[in-house]
Amino acid sequence: MTKDTIQLPLLPLRGLLVFPSMVLHLDVGRDKSVTALEKAMMGDQTIFLAAQKKVSLDDPEPKDIYRIGTIAKVNQMLKLPNGTMRVLVEGLRRGEIIQFNEESEEFNVEIKEIEEQHDEKNEEEALMRSLLGQFEQYIKVSQKITKETLETVSDIDEPSRFADIITSHLSLKIKDKQELLETVNVKERLQQLIKLITNEKKVLDLEKKIGQRVKTSMEKTQKEYYLREQMKAIQKELGEKDGKSGEVGKLREKVEESDMPERIVEVAMKELDRFEKVPQSSAESSVIRNYVEWLIALPWTEKTKDTIEIDNAHKILDRDHYGLEKVKERILEYLAVQKLTQSIKGPILCLVGPPGVGKTSLAKSIARSINRNFVRASLGGIRDDAEIRGHRRTYIGAMPGRIIQGMKKAKTVNPVFLLDEIDKMSNDFRGDPSAAMLEVLDPEQNSNFSDHFIEETYDLSNVLFVATANYVNNIPGPLLDRMELISISGYTEVEKLHIAKEHLLSKQLKENGLTKNNLQIRDDALLKLIRTYTREAGVRGLERQLATLCRKAAKIIISKEKKRVVVTEKSIEELLGKPVFRYGVMEQENQVGAATGLAYTAAGGDTLSIEVSHYPGKGKLTLTGKLGDVMQESAQAAFSYIRSRAKELSINPDFYETYDIHIHVPEGATPKDGPSAGITMATALVSALTGRAVKKEVGMTGEITLRGRVLPIGGLKEKSLSAHRAGITTIIIPEDNEKDIEDIPESVRSGLTFIKVNHLDQVLKHALVEEKNESK
Template structure:
């Protein structure tokens, strides 16, 4: 390969590359480039053409220009208006920039020139033939080059020149062209050209396949359209209707048959018109159909007639549930008002109580008593606002919220609608469902409830809402404000016995295939199951234990061929095993430093013993028994009160400097908290310091202040029932809790004596045994 060096002007090219033997027009406008052309014209008309790496760069530096380019001869130069020069150049041979001699007023470079003088070899011949064959195939596929051009290219005998001519006709990226230009060796250049041609052929083949596929699809669509239009014309001539027209007419007929509100009918007719004009293949037509089906199946005007017979309703409620007088009374009041006026909106009852007290089943009984339809929606774990308000129709798979879904399911505008477990809702980034429920449960707003999917106001004011919750403090305050709270505290032991006899035992014996003659329960048996095998406010575990007894009895009957199974308090442990719970009993004798308190738990009330021990020490007060912060503060307040009254109580005034006092509540594994044990702990401390025993037949509850005032507490009914169960004869309560005594069953109230106190002095006077 021949090489020689020379110094000539450089013309940087933007977005174009010139190969040897290539003749091309170039438009030059940059000052340095024009100066380079003028200098070349003065000299020997030779100029170095090298391509810029970045076509957007107006002032390229040496590193911005490819080092290998083409030495070209200027054939013609023409000045255009605006200062631009059009120049005709012919590529001569390759050249490599070795050094930039000067930069101003134009680029002057020293180059090394190459010329193709390599001898022909069999490998060169083979590569040349391959390149010509591939180029011919490429021309046939691309159809971008006329056949005469192909002929003029393939007749070239020099391999190097042939390669450059073929490359100049290909639509390649600048980078690929530069690689071919930099391949100085002819064989290397031919190999690279064959690779590029092969790749271009694959791309053209793929383009051809895609084009054929698209064309076939277009032809198929046009054919279908043409046939469909022909079918329409034929059906029109025959007087027949196509499926789509029949569907639209069916929708219109359904609108006429239903007595829909005016705005709803207008909205539906508008959507039917859209469906009629829409091509059947459009995806949105399916969305419109689903929307129309929802609107036409919602009960806009359908109502059931209420049974307003108060006596029948009362009998049904009594038949289904024992006790629960408050709830029953509220339902009967509502029915009475409905009998007098039709305008009253449905109440929103919130039943709050522990699990198993019959909140959900009570809602079913209300529906049965009123002859209304019943629908239940569980809100436990709901954390998406769209579950209440629905999704907007723009989303894929959008649906109305649970409220509208429930109304469609029940098919009535005035059902009993149960929202179960409202205290177990939560909120996250998708919104707060409890806020969305405000519109549902607000009597002033729910006559025009707006669901995002339905997009029309729906009247929920005729619905009788029943809401259930286990605890009240988890219900958001704005929601709580809109509901009528009815607390179901739990059942007394007598009520549980009656429920078991009337409902649970007959139900379980029937479910287990037993008759009343095959199994019998004594009342003592039921009481023992309640006291020693369950600890709950409701009757769910009681029912489970009865079911357990029925299963064991059924097996025994099958094995022993039909004996009568009598379950008594004496043989109960053979069926259910050892007892699981024990209820605290009153102390048999009055003791110093031991007082009986009353506590509230989620499974009812319980009796709580408070024990005090005094020891020689430095006045340290120790509290044990897993007490919460509130209970510890009550103990501190009681202790401070006793210190303040030490002189009146006959206690040494400096006892707190000489004695360590230990306050303990047994059953330390169970967490305890609340202010209810304030007076109990103060009484026990006073007993331990004065040496006077606390009466064993008295149980007490109440909060204490530093001045000795006794403040009211909650859970009175449950606490009194626990005292009755433990054999207590006298219960000491804060005077302000007198109103709560109305809730206590009459039989329990008759068997107990109540002492209502306002001050700690009264408590000590009554509770401490005075020895003469």
């Protein structure tokens, strides 16, 4: 099968192959290759041609060269001006490298000539005919090979040469050509070549289809360009300047430059095509333009990078807000979970509390602490669900809802979004906006939030929603279920004093052009300001009064040329006038038929004096003082309990038939309601009917049942503060409220004695003066 080996110089080829019977021009520039050519020309002009495995190698090693190549003859060699050699080579036979003999100047290889293998002649003839037919079809599709080439190939009878010539005319990869060169069996080579040429023909057919498609698209584009230019010329003649086409062009550029998802880009482009066709005078024209501008303005992918550092967040919350320790702790827990899970999904925080306690500023602090944009949407007074979901574009003046409007203002897809006054939403015939809010606040649904105006789904899953409310009872149940409540009950007098000194006063001094050297407000004056000029849970009214003091001081400094104004407890009335409010104070002596209760109002805690009088009558019970239904029921329950226990309480069992009883709560112009005055009313009733006085230093709070049990109440912190302020030293509280004592500031807690009770008998034991020390 093989002949004797021969020694030949090697010429490595980059990016091409030479087959037997193939004549080809080569440009040779590498030093080793030029030396190999010169050595071949000095001999019998025979050289061995083998392809490199990697085209990029300039100095290949033996491992980088295919072993099977072509023994060729150098028919002509010409030196070009640039230093390279142009040679004409003719492939003769296949050969295999047996051994590399690398010298310093060129490759010298030992070659073994390969003899080709033939099978049955008829099979090879059939394969040749099939291959010729495929080659003819390939030429028609390719249009790069001349018909003369087909005629030349048709005249070849020898199968091996036939296959090699056709291979040399195909645009195959070097790897595929090398496989054909290495295939010694002619029949197998013909079969392999038929497969390759069939595949190439399919690729060329596909290229042709793509080319026709591109050509059609280009023709369409050119046609549109031509028509647009004509339209511009017509508009120019009509004096319409750039007209709508210029506007459409600018909008297209904005759409292409925006970060919209591909589906939104398609929608925008489709709308712009409509916009271009609709007359400018048409109402639909402005609707479409407005819609596209909204799509462009909305953030679709822009994000701010979260920087959740708990220590830094704690510092920001402490700097912005005094007190509110439990609220801050819950917010820090929330942020810690967000950092660990790297997910925004979780409970929606709802800050609940009276006006002015800092709910909105807390949300701003959250945004600042995690480096997110902040946006606020006020929901107070919303009655129409279109305010949340947006209006249909078919309506005149249609706009997106508050959520999408907020996202436009935020400019990122992950802001802190404050839903302010979520308890103020209502519903009527136009719809229920709270139902629309369910989709917004549900982490399982808001990734595909649908606004009626935008129509396309918008992802709200990256938004950190924070809601605020004044009253929990006004929030619909399903909406409340999606939120976690954080109660902010209000500030104590001590906390208000700190807030005024550390935050509010410095702010108002700056806004009114003053400094700490110009205006000094003593602590006793601030305390009087808090107690008698404001009545609130928050600090808004306090800030307004401080602003008034700053203005008064500024006027004195300018008009009287004073450098400094000092406000004391006595001088504050000269600046602000007589006190606006009075606060409850402890009775000066023990009273019969009068007990001091503790109330929790929207303005914080306060004392509540309850008076009972009885006189001859027929058992009529009268309640006055603008009492609510719950408070009236508490009075009825206390009255019924005393009737059932009259004998044990040393009360005439027939008192309800011989006496009329009047229960009055002073300050009748102020509405009062709630169950926590139950034990206070019962104590006042027993005091009046037995003649035993109530201790002046005792305040009490608790709900009463018909069996005399004392049930827990709310707002113990605020009630304790009001008692401390009024001079009360002992507070009777329900036993179940013992856990709430920890919430009371230490400065207040240390001055109070808490008596925990679970039955009215215990209340009377501690509240009433001993009978022997008091005459009836």
